[in-house]
Amino acid sequence: MSLARNTVRGFFAAVIVAAAALPLGACGRDEPDLTNGKALFTQECGTCHVLGRAGTQGQTGPNLDNAFRTALSAGENRETVEGIVHRQILHPRMNSVMPAGLVEGNDARDVAAYVAYATARAGEDEGALAQAGLAGAKTGEQIFTAAGCAGCHQLSKAGSNGTIGPSLNDLAQAAQEQGGGSPEEYVRQSILDPDADVVQGFQAGVMPSFEGRLDDKQVQALVDYLLGN
Numbered sequence: 239m240s241l242a243r244n245t246v247r248g249f250f251a252a253v254i255v256a257a258a259a260l261p262l263g264a265c266g267r268d269e270p271d272l273t274n275g276k277a278l279f280t281q282e283c284g285t286c287h288v289l290g291r292a293g294t295q296g297q298t299g300p301n302l303d304n305a306f307r308t309a310l311s312a313g314e315n316r317e318t319v320e321g322i323v324h325r326q327i328l329h330p331r332m333n334s335v336m337p338a339g340l341v342e343g344n345d346a347r348d349v350a351a352y353v354a355y356a357t358a359r360a361g362e363d364e365g366a367l368a369q370a371g372l373a374g375a376k377t378g379e380q381i382f383t384a385a386g387c388a389g390c391h392q393l394s395k396a397g398s399n400g401t402i403g404p405s406l407n408d409l410a411q412a413a414q415e416q417g418g419g420s421p422e423e424y425v426r427q428s429i430l431d432p433d434a435d436v437v438q439g440f441q442a443g444v445m446p447s448f449e450g451r452l453d454d455k456q457v458q459a460l461v462d463y464l465l466g467n
């Protein structure tokens with residue numbers, strides 16, 4: 239993906255100029271909150287981006303581990319990466335499918351700081367950070383939000399309006415139309431193996447599988463929540 243690499247290089251140049259003009263810490267807060275950054279990343283960005291430590295698998299945008307790996311091993315530091323990510327959040331390229339301002343203010347800084355911390359870093363998050371985002375979500379509603387389902391699906395009771403996938407407002411009906419099993423089995427399969435049964439009018443390969451990303455309890459809580467049990 240030489241295009242993506244050129245983009246990154248362009249950002250490096252721009253950020254170095256910006257950094258010269260603006261003293262660090264001008265935002266008035268010194269330590270970013272990585273836990274908040276991770277939670278927001280999983281919700282708002284993970285539907286489009288892979289980031290290993292956050293456990294996200296979106297395919298619409300570039301893989302954010304790969305995006306910075308080369309620059310980091312060439313000696314760029316993570317603060318520079320943070321600046322690039324922050325800029326991208328506030329000002330994606332013109333006509334990008336990435337919406338501007340998904341997170342703002344200190345939230346944007348926190349997300350940028352988490353991405354800069356996590357990108358191309360071996361191992362897993364530990365301590366409080368391990369529980370941020372999807373891993374710490376317990377109720378169906380929390381899981382729905384943390385897993386980024388809302389970014390792609392409409393679900394009235396969650397207040398979400400995503401249109402990349404079908405509305406989830408009447409899954410009992412959908413299960414019937416897909417001909418077969420119990421609604422519970424149908425919804426479970428849709429989450430763990432989305433391509434097994436692709437909804438008419440939509441494409442396979444868009445919804446990521448949540449197999450291995452949600453534990454059994456989380457899957458059950460999510461299925462119950464979606465079916466209104």
Ligand code: HEC
Pocket residue numbers: 242243245246279282283284285286287298299300302305322323326327330331334335336337340341349350353
């Ligand atoms: C709807 C999909 C979508 C969402 C949501 C999204 N992005 Fe993106 N992102 C993209 C696409 C597509 C690109 C590549 C085109 C471009 O640069 O705009 C991109 C580019 C990037 C890049 C530059 C990577 C590179 O290789 O140049 C970064 C960093 C990034 N996104 C971070 C984020 C963060 C952080 C969030 C959440 C606040 C986010 N994205 C949300 C689709 C998305």
Ligand code: HEC
Pocket residue numbers: 285296381382385386387388389390391402403404405406409412413416425428429432433435436437440441442443444445446448460
């Ligand atoms: C990147 C977008 C995306 C994300 C994120 C996503 N989905 Fe989907 N989902 C889709 C698409 C597209 C379809 C239709 C194609 C298919 O059946 O695989 C779909 C189908 C479904 C269906 C079947 C609906 C029906 O009418 O039969 C269910 C249930 C579902 N998703 C639940 C979820 C849940 C729960 C999450 C979060 C854990 C989630 N999805 C995350 C895009 C997404």
